[in-house]
Amino acid sequence: MTHLGGAESTLFWFAAPLSVLGALTLLFARKAVHAAMGMAMTMILLGIFYITEQAEFLGIIQIFVYSGAVMMLFLFVVMLVGVDSSDSLVETIRGQRVAGLLFGLALLALTISGVARTTFPSFIGLDKANASGNVSGLANLIFGKYVWSFEVTSALLITAAVGAMLLAHRERLRPKLSQADWSRRRIREGVNVAGLPVPGVYARHNAVDTPALLPDGSISELSVSRVLKARGQVVNTQTLTAATEEFEESTGDSTQEEGGQQ
Amino acid sequence: MAADSFVQAHIDYGAVAPMLIVFGTAMVGILVEAFVPRASRFWVQLPLAIAGMVVSLVVLVTISRGHEVITAGGAVVIDAPALMLQGTVLVLSIIALLAMAEPLGTRSPDAFTQSGASVPGSPAEANAVRLGATSTEIFPLTMFAVGGMMLFPSASNLLVVFIALEVLSLPLYILTGLARRRRLLSQEASMKYFLLGAFSSAFFIFGAALIYGFAGSLDFDAINKAIGTNGGMDGLLAPGVLLVAVGLLFKAGAVPFHSWTPDVYQGAPTPVSGFMAACTKVAAFGALLRIFYVAFESLRWTWQPVLAIVALLTMVIGAVLSVVQTDIKRLLAYSSITHAGFVLVGLIALNTVGISGTLFYLAAYGFSIIAAFALVALVRSGGTEATHLSQWAGLGKTNPLLAGTFSFLLLAFAGIPLTSGFVAKFAIFSAAVGHGATWLAVVGMAMSAVTAFVYVKVIVLMYFSEPAEGTAVVTPSALTGISVAVGTVLTLLLGIIPAPLFEMTQHSTLFLR
Amino acid sequence: MNGPDYSYAPLLFFAGIGAAFAVFSVFAASIAGPKRYNRAKADAYECGIQPSPHAEGGGRVPIKYYLTAMLFIVFDIESVFLYPFAVSFDRMGLFALVEMVLFVVTVFIAYAYVWRRGGLEWD
Numbered sequence: 001m002t003h004l005g006g007a008e009s010t011l012f013w014f015a016a017p018l019s020v021l022g023a024l025t026l027l028f029a030r031k032a033v034h035a036a037m038g039m040a041m042t043m044i045l046l047g048i049f050y051i052t053e054q055a056e057f058l059g060i061i062q063i064f065v066y067s068g069a070v071m072m073l074f075l076f077v078v079m080l081v082g083v084d085s086s087d088s089l090v091e092t093i094r095g096q097r098v099a100g101l102l103f104g105l106a107l108l109a110l111t112i113s114g115v116a117r118t119t120f121p122s123f124i125g126l127d128k129a130n131a132s133g134n135v136s137g138l139a140n141l142i143f144g145k146y147v148w149s150f151e152v153t154s155a156l157l158i159t160a161a162v163g164a165m166l167l168a169h170r171e172r173l174r175p176k177l178s179q180a181d182w183s184r185r186r187i188r189e190g191v192n193v194a195g196l197p198v199p200g201v202y203a204r205h206n207a208v209d210t211p212a213l214l215p216d217g218s219i220s221e222l223s224v225s226r227v228l229k230a231r232g233q234v235v236n237t238q239t240l241t242a243a244t245e246e247f248e249e250s251t252g253d254s255t256q257e258e259g260g261q262q
Numbered sequence: 263m264a265a266d267s268f269v270q271a272h273i274d275y276g277a278v279a280p281m282l283i284v285f286g287t288a289m290v291g292i293l294v295e296a297f298v299p300r301a302s303r304f305w306v307q308l309p310l311a312i313a314g315m316v317v318s319l320v321v322l323v324t325i326s327r328g329h330e331v332i333t334a335g336g337a338v339v340i341d342a343p344a345l346m347l348q349g350t351v352l353v354l355s356i357i358a359l360l361a362m363a364e365p366l367g368t369r370s371p372d373a374f375t376q377s378g379a380s381v382p383g384s385p386a387e388a389n390a391v392r393l394g395a396t397s398t399e400i401f402p403l404t405m406f407a408v409g410g411m412m413l414f415p416s417a418s419n420l421l422v423v424f425i426a427l428e429v430l431s432l433p434l435y436i437l438t439g440l441a442r443r444r445r446l447l448s449q450e451a452s453m454k455y456f457l458l459g460a461f462s463s464a465f466f467i468f469g470a471a472l473i474y475g476f477a478g479s480l481d482f483d484a485i486n487k488a489i490g491t492n493g494g495m496d497g498l499l500a501p502g503v504l505l506v507a508v509g510l511l512f513k514a515g516a517v518p519f520h521s522w523t524p525d526v527y528q529g530a531p532t533p534v535s536g537f538m539a540a541c542t543k544v545a546a547f548g549a550l551l552r553i554f555y556v557a558f559e560s561l562r563w564t565w566q567p568v569l570a571i572v573a574l575l576t577m578v579i580g581a582v583l584s585v586v587q588t589d590i591k592r593l594l595a596y597s598s599i600t601h602a603g604f605v606l607v608g609l610i611a612l613n614t615v616g617i618s619g620t621l622f623y624l625a626a627y628g629f630s631i632i633a634a635f636a637l638v639a640l641v642r643s644g645g646t647e648a649t650h651l652s653q654w655a656g657l658g659k660t661n662p663l664l665a666g667t668f669s670f671l672l673l674a675f676a677g678i679p680l681t682s683g684f685v686a687k688f689a690i691f692s693a694a695v696g697h698g699a700t701w702l703a704v705v706g707m708a709m710s711a712v713t714a715f716v717y718v719k720v721i722v723l724m725y726f727s728e729p730a731e732g733t734a735v736v737t738p739s740a741l742t743g744i745s746v747a748v749g750t751v752l753t754l755l756l757g758i759i760p761a762p763l764f765e766m767t768q769h770s771t772l773f774l775r
Numbered sequence: 776m777n778g779p780d781y782s783y784a785p786l787l788f789f790a791g792i793g794a795a796f797a798v799f800s801v802f803a804a805s806i807a808g809p810k811r812y813n814r815a816k817a818d819a820y821e822c823g824i825q826p827s828p829h830a831e832g833g834g835r836v837p838i839k840y841y842l843t844a845m846l847f848i849v850f851d852i853e854s855v856f857l858y859p860f861a862v863s864f865d866r867m868g869l870f871a872l873v874e875m876v877l878f879v880v881t882v883f884i885a886y887a888y889v890w891r892r893g894g895l896e897w898d
Contacts, residue, residue, distance in 0.1 A: 143867055
């Protein structure tokens with residue numbers, strides 16, 4: 001066994017418990033987001049471990065691909081399912097958890113007993129493995145001996161892209177209408193020829209959820225998207241005026257102070 | 263494998279050409295999806311895919327046979343078993359693809375949804391159907407799966423085995439989720455298949471890592487050589503072999519890694535179930551053969567009893583559970599589990615009779631099961647596939663042709679003489695008796711009797727009960743016609759004159775190391 | 776190894792200063808800043824929809840995000856292979872270049888498909 005340097009062992013004792021903590025969070029957190037964050041922490045720490053063990057390429061890829069891209073995908077999936085949704089802990093098959101735990105422990109025991117029985121020969125050592133540089137050494141293998149695996153991987157990437165498109169992309173089956181197309185259509189149909197009324201513009205709000213006021217003081221239903229209406233996210237214009245009044249109460253009405261510009 | 267200098271791997275293009283053609287066709291298929299207008303995609307993709315596989319088969323038979331080598335840096339081995347398995351995969355895939363393509367008079371494969379991304383039953387789905395959306399991506403995806411299945415049994419390196427496993431699995435996960443009818447069931451099946459498949463892949467890669475720790479190499483030959491010499495490190499080998507076996511037995515659908523099979527075969531588009539039952543099994547057992555006969559050959563007395571127990575469990579559980587099935591697709595799924603058990607009996611015989619029996623069984627079963635699932639896809643009730651057994655009642659009276667063909671295929675599954683199933687079972691069980699595992703042959707025959715009871719029950723239901731309300735059989739195009747005809751005729755021919763195929767399998771038992 | 780290797784010490788030092796500055800800023804702002812809150816101040820400024828703590832359906836986002844992330848990963852993994860190639864392509868000769876071009880072209884097929892089918896459009 002090679003001796004760990006002082007800085008290296010300090011880093012290990014600092015980061016190793018954290019990575020175990022992250023892994024335990026992944027296992028025991030009820031909310032998927034917390035589990036994903038725990039996993040991200042473990043992955044980043046693993047990347048740090050790899051780099052300190054002079055496997056720079058692996059460490060950078062770990063952070064670059066796993067902690068970056070794959071974790072982002074995980075979080076998107078979590079958001080897809082709903083951030084607030086948490087796992088149901090009801091067992092659908094009775095005794096499943098106990099059985100799973102027992103099998104897991106059996107596998108662990110098998111592996112540990114196997115590894116413990118092993119007498120390892122002396123290691124070749126990093127100096128030899130990294131003789132031509134860590135990344136170059138890998139390049140020699142990827143583009144040399146493992147060229148077939150490398151090329152076949154592209155089939156996997158294509159399948160992944162096509163599969164994602166098939167299962168998640170709703171294809172546009174009719175051409176997209178441009179602004180000019182819409183304009184022509186409105187004139188042809190003679191309805192809302194000038195376009196729908198725009199959302200309301202208030203002192204502090206002109207967002208799409210803010211309805212416009214008609215001359216008689218009522219709200220123009222056409223000025224807000226029906227999606228927002230269905231979600232109940234349309235702003236009540238009363239609150240906007242109320243907030244403005246409240247603000248004026250605390251600061252004083254500037255229009256009044258400056259000598260009645262109105 | 264010197265890491266300190268770049269050594270260009272030599273590739274024997276004559277040996278790997280069949281695989282390159284299949285992958286190339288798949289990529290052209292993707293380009294067709296990208297650039298050919300929607301309306302003509304189907305009639306471009308289908309001939310393209312079929313032509314790709316036929317050309318690949320021709321190259322395999324004419325050119326690759328003269329190139330028996332270990333090539334591409336020890337990644338791929340083309341030897342007699344590999345050629346036999348690749349040829350089997352190609353022939354089975356061609357007739358499976360014909361059944362999968364069945365358009366039923368439209369311009370899209372009938373078994374597949376036209377809009378995989380829309381919510382089942384949603385207006386978006388109806389809109390996609392109305393505007394003629396297609397999912398002809400199934401053709402290139404199937405080609406990728408076929409390429410993976412050809413690589414799987416010819417891989418000579420655990421890393422390549424793993425990549426081939428993924429290349430063949432990923433398209434199958436997607437295809438499983440694209441059924442046109444009962445889409446929620448299909449999506450659930452896809453999800454289950456994907457999750458369990460990912461687990462089994464993880465087991466496999468963990469095992470491969472342990473074996474790498476043991477042997478210092480992932481090449482089969484190097485692993486086998488290390489088994490005799492690396493005495494002090496046996497502790498890594500046993501769990502490694504076990505975990506690798508888990509990954510492969512999962513794909514083969516052997517007990518206790520079978521639980522996905524009924525759900526996936528039931529949920530997947532029906533012809534895809536046939537494709538999986540035939541071609542995935544060929545590929546998975548091919549890889550099992552090579553790994554256990556080449557990489558772990560020196561360990562054979564250790565793994566043989568373990569696999570014997572797996573074979574026993576697979577036969578018994580598959581047969582017993584098939585008795586209580588009420589859904590024809592689930593019934594065929596449990597039947598395929600039982601058949602996996604039979605094939606395992608041949609695989610563990612450790613002699614050339616066992617290998618040739620295994621190869622023969624895989625081909626014979628493949629032809630029958632593709633035809634059987636293609637027929638199941640034609641029985642409809644109320645706009646959806648009629649898979650419940652009660653809906654099959656009286657089919658013998660309303661559609662004698664379909665019922666007769668299906669009955670014949672069921673008899674082949676049962677192993678009745680004059681069918682390929684009989685010859686295949688005979689080969690397997692004589693191999694088992696030959697190496698002293700008479701008990702396995704006895705259990706196998708008992709389980710054949712149990713499954714025969716199940717099949718006869720279905721036949722009786724079709725012929726001796728009143729026709730079910732609302733069940734109708736759609737008239738397929740020539741595509742399904744050819745697929746079923748080839749499958750059925752070969753099932754019969756291999757039962758009457760099995761000698762030509764047998765000779766081929768007997769000449770395909772020598773693994774190159 | 777002869778004693779600890781200090782070549783990364785400046786990096787550690789820099790990270791320490793960065794962390795200290797972040798913590799200092801947060802505390803300094805909370806101590807030095809005036810705290811006069813009203814409802815208008817807590818609002819989203821002028822534009823933007825009111826943030827809702829409990830959106831419909833538990834705050835689920837459309838699957839479009841997933842598609843983008845998935846496509847990103849596909850090309851991310853392509854770049855993983857480009858990295859070692861770029862480091863040592865000059866040593867490896869023509870064969871490696873052909874390999875890499877072949878790989879990039881095949882993954883580009885996926886790109887062509889995604890692009891033609893509108894997978895890159897956001898509407």
